[in-house]
Amino acid sequence: MTCNPNEYGCGKYPELEPVLDKYADVRGSLITVLQKTQDLYGYIPVDAINHIGERIHVKPSKIYSVATFYAQFRLEPVGKYLIMLCKGTACHVNGTDSIEEAITEFLGIKDGETTEDGFFTLNNVACLGCCSLAPAMLVRSSEGTEAYGNLTKEKTKKILNDIKGREAKEVKI
Amino acid sequence: MKVVIGQGSCGIASGAQQTAGEFERYIKEMNIRNVTIEKTGCIGACFLEPIVDIYSAEEELEGRYVNVFPEKVEEIAKAHLICGKTADTYLISKENEEYLNLQKRVVMRNCGQINPESIDDYTKKGGYKAAEKAVKEMQPENIIDEMEASGLRGRGGAGFPVWKKWKATREQESDVKYVICNGDEGDPGAFIDRALLEGDPHNIIEGMIICAYAVGASSGIMYVRAEYPLAVERLEKALKQAEGKGFLGKNIFGSDFSFDITLRIGAGAFVCGEETALIASLEGQQGLPKIRPPYPSKRGYWKKPTNVNNIETLANVPYIIENGGALLASMGTEKSKGTKVFALAGKAKRGGLIEVPMGTTLKEIIFDIAGGIRDGGKFKAAQVGGPSGGCIPEELLHTPVDYESITATGAIIGSGGIIVMDETTCMVDMARYFLDFTAKESCGKCNYCRIGTRRMLEILERITTGTSKDGDIEMLNELAEKVQDGSMCGLGQTAPNPVITTIRYFRNEYKDHIVDRKCTAGVCKFETAQQ
Numbered sequence: 001m002t003c004n005p006n007e008y009g010c011g012k013y014p015e016l017e018p019v020l021d022k023y024a025d026v027r028g029s030l031i032t033v034l035q036k037t038q039d040l041y042g043y044i045p046v047d048a049i050n051h052i053g054e055r056i057h058v059k060p061s062k063i064y065s066v067a068t069f070y071a072q073f074r075l076e077p078v079g080k081y082l083i084m085l086c087k088g089t090a091c092h093v094n095g096t097d098s099i100e101e102a103i104t105e106f107l108g109i110k111d112g113e114t115t116e117d118g119f120f121t122l123n124n125v126a127c128l129g130c131c132s133l134a135p136a137m138l139v140r141s142s143e144g145t146e147a148y149g150n151l152t153k154e155k156t157k158k159i160l161n162d163i164k165g166r167e168a169k170e171v172k173i
Numbered sequence: 174m175k176v177v178i179g180q181g182s183c184g185i186a187s188g189a190q191q192t193a194g195e196f197e198r199y200i201k202e203m204n205i206r207n208v209t210i211e212k213t214g215c216i217g218a219c220f221l222e223p224i225v226d227i228y229s230a231e232e233e234l235e236g237r238y239v240n241v242f243p244e245k246v247e248e249i250a251k252a253h254l255i256c257g258k259t260a261d262t263y264l265i266s267k268e269n270e271e272y273l274n275l276q277k278r279v280v281m282r283n284c285g286q287i288n289p290e291s292i293d294d295y296t297k298k299g300g301y302k303a304a305e306k307a308v309k310e311m312q313p314e315n316i317i318d319e320m321e322a323s324g325l326r327g328r329g330g331a332g333f334p335v336w337k338k339w340k341a342t343r344e345q346e347s348d349v350k351y352v353i354c355n356g357d358e359g360d361p362g363a364f365i366d367r368a369l370l371e372g373d374p375h376n377i378i379e380g381m382i383i384c385a386y387a388v389g390a391s392s393g394i395m396y397v398r399a400e401y402p403l404a405v406e407r408l409e410k411a412l413k414q415a416e417g418k419g420f421l422g423k424n425i426f427g428s429d430f431s432f433d434i435t436l437r438i439g440a441g442a443f444v445c446g447e448e449t450a451l452i453a454s455l456e457g458q459q460g461l462p463k464i465r466p467p468y469p470s471k472r473g474y475w476k477k478p479t480n481v482n483n484i485e486t487l488a489n490v491p492y493i494i495e496n497g498g499a500l501l502a503s504m505g506t507e508k509s510k511g512t513k514v515f516a517l518a519g520k521a522k523r524g525g526l527i528e529v530p531m532g533t534t535l536k537e538i539i540f541d542i543a544g545g546i547r548d549g550g551k552f553k554a555a556q557v558g559g560p561s562g563g564c565i566p567e568e569l570l571h572t573p574v575d576y577e578s579i580t581a582t583g584a585i586i587g588s589g590g591i592i593v594m595d596e597t598t599c600m601v602d603m604a605r606y607f608l609d610f611t612a613k614e615s616c617g618k619c620n621y622c623r624i625g626t627r628r629m630l631e632i633l634e635r636i637t638t639g640t641s642k643d644g645d646i647e648m649l650n651e652l653a654e655k656v657q658d659g660s661m662c663g664l665g666q667t668a669p670n671p672v673i674t675t676i677r678y679f680r681n682e683y684k685d686h687i688v689d690r691k692c693t694a695g696v697c698k699f700e701t702a703q704q
Contacts, residue, residue, distance in 0.1 A: 028458035028475075031440050035399075058457075069459040069616075071441030074401055089556065089592045090518035091364030092606050126443070127361035127611070128400060130186050131518030132219030133523055145402070147186035 013048050016038050020055040022137050030058055034067055043074040071126070079121040081163060082140045088127030090134040095168045099135050100124070102153040119167060120160070139163070174208045175232070176200075178241075179285055180223040181215025181371045182364075182403050183525075188242055194227075205254050216285025216374020217514075217526030218272055221265065224285070227253050237265045241378030247401060273429035276543045277504065279512045280488035280529050284372030289407050292414040295375040301420055303494035304382045308426045311494075313343060316387040317362065320490075324510030328484030329355060329446070330561065330587045332509070332576040338480060341470035342701030344386040345478035350390040353474065353481045354381055355451055356397040356404075359443035360559030363516045363590035366484040368526055370397065370404035373488070374411035376435065383494055385429035385432045387478045393434040393667035395450060398702040399441060403476050408436060409456065417481070438683065443560075443614035447662045448473075448481040450616065461618050462662035485589070487516060505531030509575035519592040521558075522547040529574070536570040539593055550595035554678070558587030560607045560614075561667035563674030564600060583674040585667065600679040601686050604672045611668040621659030625652050626668050633672070636683065639690045639699030646676060646683055 005020045018105060019036045023029040037044050053060040083103065087096055090144040099124075102158055104110055107120050116122040133149025139159075141145075148159055178184070178193045193210060202210055207230070216224060221239035229235050235615040238249055245263055252260040278284075288295035295301070307316055320336035327333045342350060354377065356630050358366040381393050397405055401485060412434055415421045423431045435457060444450045445460040452474050454460040471480025486550075489511060493501050501511045509531040516536060519525045522570035529538060535555060539545065546552050554564040557574075563584030565572065572578050579586050594603070612626040635641045653669030660666050676683060685691050690699055 023512075028455060028457040032437070033440060033456065040333065066457070066459055069442065073440065087361065089360075089559065089606070090524075092361075092597055093400070093519045093592060093594060093603075125400065126359065126441075126614075127364075127365035128182075129358075129367045130183050130365055131362060131516065132183050132222075134188050134518060136186065147182075149186050 013037075013045075013051060015039075016048065016051070018128045020052065024056050030063065031070070034063070034073055038073060039055055039172075041077075043077050043113045046075060070073050077114075080119050080125075081121070082169075083120060084125045084138040084140065085130065086125045086130070086134070086138075088129075088131060088134070088157065090131035091127075091136060094134040096135040097135070097166065098153055099151050102156045103160070106157045111162055119164070122159045174237075175228040176208060176254075177213050177216070177288075178209045178210065179216055179226075180212040181637055182401070183215060183219040184222040184224065184258070187222040191243045192223045192225065192246060194243050195243040196250060198510075199247055199250045201338050203250075203255065203475070205250075206524040207593055208254055211288050212287045212290070213287060215279060215360060215368045216273070216372075217264055217368065217528070218523070219525035220523050221269060221525075225249070227653060230462065235278075235393055236257065238263045239265045239269065241492065242431070242469050243646060250438060260330065261502060269523065271507070272525075272542055272544070274526075275537075276528050277502075277512050277530050278528050279492055279501070280369065280371070280376070280514060281526065282483055282492075283376060284368060287373065289372055289411055291372055291566070292375060292411070293417060297372070299495065300375055300491075301379055301418075303491040304379045304386075304420065305426050307383045308386055308430050313387045313389065316383065316494065317343060319498040320387075321495045323489075323501040324498070324505075324508075325486065325489050325493065325501060326481060326576065328513065328589070329629045330558075330585065332586065335482065337390050338470060338482070339384065341468065342390070342480040344476050345471060348477050349392065349475075351477055351479040352381055352390040352393040353451065353455070354393065354395045354487055355448065355481055355483045356401075356461060357439050357446045358398060358401075358453060358588065359446045359482075359614075360561075360588035360590045362518055362556075362559050362592050363588040365514045365516050365589050367398075367401045367404050369484055369514075370401065372424045374404075374408045376424050376491055377416065377487050378409075378411060378415050378421070378488035379485055381434060382425065382432060384480060384482060384487060388478075390480065391432055393432060394455060394474070395434055395436045396439055396445075396455065397436065405436070405438060408444070412436060421577060426647070433700065435477065437687060440538045441447055441614070442531050442624045443610075444616045444662070444664050447664060449483065449660070452479065453578045459616070460662075461554040462663060470691065483640045497510045502578035506573065506575045508577055513574060513586065513589060515545050515574070515589045515591050515627050517591050520546050520548075520550055520595040520598070521593040522644075528660075531575045532573045534571050534573050535565065535591075537572070538591070540568070542611070542668060543593070546593065546595050552593070552600060553596055554594045554600065556584075556592040556594065556603065556671070557590070558670075559590045561585055561587050561608045561670055562590070564603065564678060565668045565674070566678040569678075582673045583670060583677060585670065587667075596694070599637075599694035600675045600690050601633065601637055601692075602694070602696045604675045605630065605637050607671040608633055611664065613662065615668070620660075621656045622661075622665030622668065625656035625659070626665070628652055629669070636694070637697040639686070639697075641687045645687065650676060
């Protein structure tokens with residue numbers, strides 16, 4: 001279908017067009033479309049919501065309500081490294097709160113925040129299912145996802161420091 | 174010879190891929206011939222990961238090595254692959270073997286045995302034979318009879334007889350019917366469905382095929398959590414393989430029965446474990462539950478008759494059809510048949526997945542199989558059933574795990590998560606933790622669930638920070654009752670369980686916090702009293 005060039009977001013998200021072409025007429029595909037959008041951009045830009053709405057015939061208000069209902073969707077960009085700290089029961093019993101403290105101390109960010117340099121975002125997640133490695137976290141970047149288990153405050157700081165060190169090296173080169 | 178390395182999520186997180194890489198490097202370097210390296214899913218002994226099994230050319234297990242970190246690889250490979258002797262120091266200990274030997278494997282029978290990414294491995298173990306038998310030789314009604322004979326009840330939490338659900342969907346007249354596999358394992362402490370999908374995905378697909386044939390469905394949906402990327406990856410592969418072999422698609426096994434499965438990834442909402450919320454989510458809506466009846470069997474996905482079953486439930490189906498319902502019915506108790514997989518974590522010595530016949534006592538699970546408390550700690554309680562379950566104290570450890578007995582304690586079997594707690598766990602803090610979870614995950618549709626859990630959480634926060642008021646415990650109990658009564662779905666109806674059970678069995682701890690402003694476990698940090 002054609003897109004009104006005066007509308008918000010039209011033409012701004014060319015990568016999204018194939019997805020929208022594929023799902024425009026598939027009923028009930030809104031969540032899939034939002035997941036693909038987030039895969040492409042790392043988050044769901046607000047003006048993309050308007051554009052998606054126009055293309056798949058769903059009101060933007062409805063899309064916003066769905067995007068904010070589910071824990072997976074983010075409306076803000078994330079850092080280069082996304083720290084997913086497990087807050088599952090086994091991790092809780094084994095002291096994940098102190099790991100969160102360590103991250104906050106070391107990076108100066110709380111749950112949902114991103115560091116000023118845009119490197120790290122901290123997200124608390126419900127359960128990663130690695131309960132035998134509690135407390136555990138995943139660090140996701142464009143290079144892949146690393147799992148870290150049996151964390152202590154010191155170990156966590158060291159992991160983050162190593163990532164920081166790698167980054168500094170890359171900048172120098 | 175074959176070197177098989179366990180690569181479920183926990184194996185990989187423990188470094189199994191590096192271990193596999195080391196084996197590969199060493200075998201190449203030393204030019205050892207006739208040795209293949211393969212992967213398998215999680216055998217359930219997470220505390221022993223990475224696990225490496227070495228099989229002889231005749232497929233016999235010669236040695237099971239545990240905690241094989243990359244630095245141990247050379248020694249093991251040298252001894253076993255070159256010299257032909259087991260590297261005894263790294264073999265599984267007798268004690269740890271008990272962990273596996275004391276279990277009864279039905280749904281996990283292939284986990285940690287076969288390569289989950291190979292359909293041939295699965296068919297070699299008799300896979301898809303049950304589906305073939307069902308489609309070619311059995312009438313849908315006979316299958317439902319067999320399910321009834323097995324006595325299998327839903328493993329998703331409520332324990333509803335599976336055959337009744339199937340029959341209800343079967344009896345609906347409709348041009349289109351659906352089968353949905355619920356893999357939204359949201360309990361923060363359960364990882365059974367993940368291990369089953371990662372370790373034996375074809376078993377679930379086969380279960381779904383049989384189910385679809387029995388209820389008369391032509392379309393299936395697998396709904397899996399986004400937090401399980403490896404499970405999704407393996408399932409995608411498995412679905413492609415099954416389609417390739419003609420086990421999915423048109424005219425399955427040369428019959429006039431056609432069935433396909435679509436994979437859908439969840440977007441992260443605990444409430445979507447409830448079947449009507451799950452369906453709403455699949456339709457692209459917010460995951461809000463609906464009043465039942467009408468049940469999905471009558472009016473489900475796109476208003477068509479829909480059968481929703483949990484992953485572990487479906488994992489039982491091929492076994493039942495292959496061996497007959499009576500065999501499953503011979504395991505378990507009078508009302509709870511078969512086995513149940515539990516995800517054991519927390520302070521237990523040996524954490525992981527444990528499959529036992531229904532009716533095994535908690536004591537046997539936690540002490541005999543899991544080895545009791547680690548680091549010499551003392552057992553305090555077991556949280557059974559996650560945020561919807563309850564805390565069971567030491568004096569009730571003789572309770573057998575079956576639906577009725579566990580419910581009588583105030584907990585539920587639910588997701589099958591068991592978190593073992595010792596003296597360093599504060600029970601009030603646990604109640605606060607679970608309420609924090611359910612309050613956040615409440616979808617907001619019912620007032621009591623939305624507001625009631627929030628108010629309960631505030632009270633628990635007061636108690637755990639030393640700012641409680643008189644009557645807080647009574648208020649908690651009153652609110653708990655109201656939230657149970659005033660909520661439409663299982664989330665709200667069971668959300669107060671952790672609070673009710675901790676008050677019932679650990680009232681002293683609440684009193685310590687309220688009266689003496691102290692936390693014996695040393696978990697809660699009290700604000701300094703203001704005069």
